[in-house]
Every structure is written in C-alpha cells, then in structure tokens.
C-alpha cells in the first residue's frame with residue numbers, strides 16, 4: 001500500500017515537472033526589438049550580459065519583476081491563471097515593456113554621456129552633478145512605476161496564487177526547464193530504455209555475439225544517411241517501429257540477415273511515446289565523433 005502511494009506521488013511529481021510550462025512564450029520579435037533599443041553595452045559594463053531594461057531601474061536587483069515571472073517562468077502554469085487574469089497580465093506586459101524600454105534607453109544614454117564626460121573628456125566631477133541628479137530622478141520614477149505594477153499584480157491574483165508567484169520569483173527558472181530541453185530529456189531517455197534498449201544498446205557494444213539488434217548509434221547513423229532531415233527521419237522511424245518490413249529497411253542487408261526484421265512494436269510503444277523518443281534519438285545519436293562500428297566481423301566498410 002505504502003509502495004503504491006509512493007509510486008503514485010513520484011509519478012505525479014514527475015509528470016508535473018515534465019509538463020510544467022510557461023503561460024506564454026517569449027516573442028522573439030519583441031526580444032529583438034528590445035536588444036535593438038538597448039544598443040551597445042558600455043565598455044565599462046561589469047557583467048557579461050546587460051539586462052535591458054531591468055538594469056536601469058533605481059532598484060534593479062532587489063525587487064521581483066512579477067509580470068514577467070507570471071507569464072514566462074517555465075513553471076508559471078502552476079499559477080492556474082484564469083483566462084481573464086492571463087489576458088490582463090498580457091495586456092500589462094504590452095503596455096509596460098515599451099514604456100520601461102523607452103525610459104531605460106533615456107537613462108542609459110545619460111549614463112553613457114556621464115562616463116564619456118568624466119572618463120574621456122576629464123570634466124570636473126562638479127560639472128556632472130546635475131546630470132547625476134537627472135539620472136537618479138529618472139531611475140527613481142521607473143522604480144515607482146514598478147511598485148505600482150507589483151501592487152496591481154498583487155490585486156489581480158488570489159492570495160494563494162500570489163504565494164505561488166513569489167515562490168516562482170525566488171527560484172531560478174532554469175533547473176526544471178532543463179528537463180524538457182532538447183538534448184537532455186530524461187523522459188525520452190527513460191522511455192527509450194524501457195521500450196527499445198532491451199534490443200538496441202545505447203553504448204558501443206564490445207561483445208557482438210550476444211546482440212539481438214544493432215546498437216542505436218549504428219541504427220541512427222544509417223537512418224540519417226537515408227533521411228538527413230529531422231522530420232523525415234522521425235516520420236520514417238515512427239512508421240518503421242510500428243510497421244517494419246524488409247523492403248522499407250534502410251539498415252545494411254547484412255543486419256537483417258543476422259538479426260531478422262525488427263518485430264513490430266505496435267502495442268508495446270504508443271505513437272505519443274514515439275513522439276517523445278524519436279526526436280530525442282535524432283538529437284543525440286550517433287554521438288559526436290562516431291564513425292561506425294569499425295569491428296571487422298566480416299563486414300566490409302566502404
């Protein structure tokens with residue numbers, strides 16, 4: 001009983017991690033526009049990447065940027081926003097981003113002007129005080145608007161949702177998101193291990209005598225030779241795994257002679273599972289540098 005409960009909790013946790021999703025995808029066009037507005041980084045900029053417009057708020061590090069978290073955090077679907085809440089937040093983002101970008105651009109250009117005046121033109125510090133005050137005022141105004149924004153989000157969400165939002169705002173969104181990243185995909189790897197690896201080994205075999213099927217790196221090398229494009233390769237494999245036949249096979253005829261045609265995996269693996277496994281296979285196999293088995297074994301490599 002306990003075991004079942006643990007297993008259920010575990011699998012629930014796993015699914016909830018794997019299906020975690022941002023409420024909205026970042027719009028690449030918008031990102032490009034922002035980058036354009038940000039322009040060149042100052043040569044004195046201290047970290048690798050400038051966060052524009054966030055860097056130009058008076059309080060730039062110690063307050064959360066909640067609208068972004070609510071929309072784009074990789075697990076932001078945990079908020080269970082209603083349609084109305086979601087559209088309000090999206091609307092807020094649409095108005096806030098251009099305004100803060102415009103203000104940030106103005107602050108940045110004043111800061112660059114300040115650097116130039118004091119470093120290159122060797123102006124007196126006193127002559128720059130007025131500019132410093134102007135920068136301070138502009139940045140303070142941005143932070144005041146930011147406070148209003150936090151307040152609006154607070155009022156829009158239920159207490160429960162707001163608690164979740166703060167939790168999201170304090171965790172690095174990356175760790176969980178990596179699980180669904182293209183290359184490393186534990187769900188796909190586990191599915192492959194349970195559904196395919198009993199026949200197709202994932203490592204280069206050292207002893208060929210007890211193999212029941214070609215190793216997956218060799219299989220994928222041949223699949224990609226016949227179907228270089230990912231979508232074609234995936235479509236071919238999807239069909240083959242469910243309806244294999246000697247006439248469709250792209251592997252070397254020797255392999256079929258040795259192992260026989262692969263038994264259909266219909267009923268063993270579902271199409272949905274294949275949609276997870278096959279793109280991952282394509283992305284990861286053969287591993288970089290793999291040039292075929294190169295084991296004599298009566299097989300002539302041309």
Ligand code: HEC
Nearest residue numbers: 195196199212213219237249250251256259260261262269
């Ligand atoms: C019962 C053993 C077995 C299982 C399980 C199995 N395969 Fe195979 N597979 C084979 C054999 C044997 C071959 C080589 C003969 C052939 O190509 O039909 C093969 C060949 C292949 C090929 C090359 C097809 C071609 O054109 O020659 C692909 C792709 C493939 N398997 C994918 C998979 C995937 C993905 C899974 C898991 C969903 C899987 N196999 C599960 C035995 C198996």
